[in-house]
Amino acid sequence: MDIINTNNLGKTYLHKDGKVDAIKNITIAVEKGSFVTITGPSGSGKTTLLLTLAGLIRPTSGAFSFLEKELTHVHDCELAQFRRKNVGFIMQSFALIPYLTTIQNVMMPLALNKISKQKQKEIATSVLETVGLENRLNHLPRELSAGQQQRVAIARAMVNSPSLIFADEPTGNLDPMLAVEILDFLKEINEKNKITVIMVTHSPVAAAYGNVKIHLDKGEIKSINEKIIK
Amino acid sequence: MNLFKLVWIELWNKKTQLISSLMAIVIGIGVIVGIRTINVYSEKAVAVKLDNLGANILVLPQATSIDDYSTSDIDAPTIPMEYVEKILTSEIKGVDNLSPKLTRRITIGNKKFVLTGIQPKNEIASKPLWQNTGFGKEIQASCAPSTAENKSHGYEDEKLKRKGVDSLDYTECLLGAQVAKALNLKVKDKLKIQDKELTVAKLLVETGTVDDDRIFVNLKAAQEILGIKDQISAIEIMGCCNAISDGLLSKLRNILPDTRITTIGQIVSTQIETNKTMKKTSVIFLIIILFVGSISIGNYMWANVNERRKEIGILRMIGTYKTEIYKILLVKASILGLIGGILGYSLGTIAAYYMGPAFAQIQVSAIPIFLLWSVLISIGISITGSLIPAYFAAKFDAFSNMQEE
Ligand SMILES: Nc1ncnc2c1ncn2[C@@H]1O[C@H](COP(=O)(O)OP(=O)(O)OP(=O)(O)O)[C@@H](O)[C@H]1O
Numbered sequence A: 001m002d003i004i005n006t007n008n009l010g011k012t013y014l015h016k017d018g019k020v021d022a023i024k025n026i027t028i029a030v031e032k033g034s035f036v037t038i039t040g041p042s043g044s045g046k047t048t049l050l051l052t053l054a055g056l057i058r059p060t061s062g063a064f065s066f067l068e069k070e071l072t073h074v075h076d077c078e079l080a081q082f083r084r085k086n087v088g089f090i091m092q093s094f095a096l097i098p099y100l101t102t103i104q105n106v107m108m109p110l111a112l113n114k115i116s117k118q119k120q121k122e123i124a125t126s127v128l129e130t131v132g133l134e135n136r137l138n139h140l141p142r143e144l145s146a147g148q149q150q151r152v153a154i155a156r157a158m159v160n161s162p163s164l165i166f167a168d169e170p171t172g173n174l175d176p177m178l179a180v181e182i183l184d185f186l187k188e189i190n191e192k193n194k195i196t197v198i199m200v201t202h203s204p205v206a207a208a209y210g211n212v213k214i215h216l217d218k219g220e221i222k223s224i225n226e227k228i229i230k
Numbered sequence B: 001m002n003l004f005k006l007v008w009i010e011l012w013n014k015k016t017q018l019i020s021s022l023m024a025i026v027i028g029i030g031v032i033v034g035i036r037t038i039n040v041y042s043e044k045a046v047a048v049k050l051d052n053l054g055a056n057i058l059v060l061p062q063a064t065s066i067d068d069y070s071t072s073d074i075d076a077p078t079i080p081m082e083y084v085e086k087i088l089t090s091e092i093k094g095v096d097n098l099s100p101k102l103t104r105r106i107t108i109g110n111k112k113f114v115l116t117g118i119q120p121k122n123e124i125a126s127k128p129l130w131q132n133t134g135f136g137k138e139i140q141a142s143c144a145p146s147t148a149e150n151k152s153h154g155y156e157d158e159k160l161k162r163k164g165v166d167s168l169d170y171t172e173c174l175l176g177a178q179v180a181k182a183l184n185l186k187v188k189d190k191l192k193i194q195d196k197e198l199t200v201a202k203l204l205v206e207t208g209t210v211d212d213d214r215i216f217v218n219l220k221a222a223q224e225i226l227g228i229k230d231q232i233s234a235i236e237i238m239g240c241c242n243a244i245s246d247g248l249l250s251k252l253r254n255i256l257p258d259t260r261i262t263t264i265g266q267i268v269s270t271q272i273e274t275n276k277t278m279k280k281t282s283v284i285f286l287i288i289i290l291f292v293g294s295i296s297i298g299n300y301m302w303a304n305v306n307e308r309r310k311e312i313g314i315l316r317m318i319g320t321y322k323t324e325i326y327k328i329l330l331v332k333a334s335i336l337g338l339i340g341g342i343l344g345y346s347l348g349t350i351a352a353y354y355m356g357p358a359f360a361q362i363q364v365s366a367i368p369i370f371l372l373w374s375v376l377i378s379i380g381i382s383i384t385g386s387l388i389p390a391y392f393a394a395k396f397d398a399f400s401n402m403q404e405e
């Protein structure tokens, strides 16, 4: 079954210096449980594609759906609902809230889903255990190493048991050793928890983790699994 | 976690910025509360002054100033008693009531008081409000209220209550609240002033004026104690308003040429003027604070929004609704407003407490209802200042920023 479908998806930014066609004619079907990697030169539209699929920016043409539910034209609220229920994010810059501790950051998605305080604590603690941060619960992000911060972000991405994780260069700010650790972990949750992962990356090492490898160029899909499309 | 806790943690983490952004509101509200507090007490003081004069015209010795009149020094000038007769036997109309008084500072033990000789019946009749320390109405009341009005203001009952004063005897005295406290005296106790022994007939309710330091005795007794026979320091007259506008003052001046005759209006007009100025000033300040405060808070919230576009982006990313973002910003603004209001009120009240005596010669204490107003105004300013930034914060496309890190 497909978790994500797009049909000629396109996004044109309106900038005062002119229009930018960041992505165009993107038609893909992502099967549930796959590990998708998106590669391509800088400025090729990788982040734009990711954010569009996550409902964080609106496409300007085409359509996309999640589990066959059309999301192209739904209300903002519904997109937020979709994210808080089904989606986890891992960003290159970790995207942690700086004044919240490790556990508070991880509890945020649960709080949005109106989980009770007691349950929030339980779930967050156990997820943080799986990423090996059980003794950093009350640290602020700035009191953690980069690798630890990214693990907090992973814990936050996993905590609401999403069906989909979006990752934008999750290892871009980490040294190669740590990068492998994080990638292994992503692979593990992809396989064990059957969470679909869609990951943007520059690095060939990271790209190798995918079983669906999309290559973008100038906003268009150049190849899927090395098979040239255009 | 919940959204409220999120706001709380954030504010707590930004204490310093928060306080500096609140400065404008705190100072502004402080100034308004300070002025208004002094203002209210000053108005009260005017009203009480009027009350205690209980008359609207004063006949004073030529050389007296108004301040001398309320607390006369040993050598303060006097006028002869016969002036009272002069007025009474004249054909002048519109004089409702006459009340001659003799006032001097005296020392008992080593404490200073003011001894005032009064003619009880007259005194009472033209002195409607011992107990009332309210303000506003009395200013009009001093203008010879009609009997019906008197009744509606409850003056009659007051008079009944003060029956004892009606018959203030040659050997009796009334004590102001401070006097009673200082000398530790109760009703029926004996008080010796020089060689004269007096019985305390009544203790007066505290008024916050010089009356609290007064010992009232029969005019004759006062003249005897002070050794100023047949002399008085003032005649208080209750004149009808109509009569005053018909030139009552100049008629009185004609028969008493070597006196200074003045209306209460003239006496308190300076103070009323000051009060008016203070009121105006506080209105001006209110307008300034509305602008400056909103801008200052708006600036903070705006900086806050810009500084934390990323954080709002994160919140939106993990699925926070726009309405929840608005809520977060507005709750934040309300908390800021609440804190600003409380701090401003405290600042203003403390300032008024110390500055009241220095600038307006009045004692001031806190006016709790101003706390409510301070908080409401402050929250209003804070929310107003937050609305525009909040609108943009929830509206803008936070996610284009996510990638710029
Ligand atoms: N908010 C925006 N307004 C206008 N143009 C934008 C905006 N965001 C991105 N772009 C443009 O869209 C194009 C694609 O940007 P995008 O960030 O998706 O690239 P990317 O593949 O993620 O690049 P990188 O590998 O450097 O992260 C770029 O040319 C960029 O300049």
Ligand SMILES: [Mg+2]
Pocket: A046, A047, A048, A168, B403
């Ligand atoms: Mg990118």
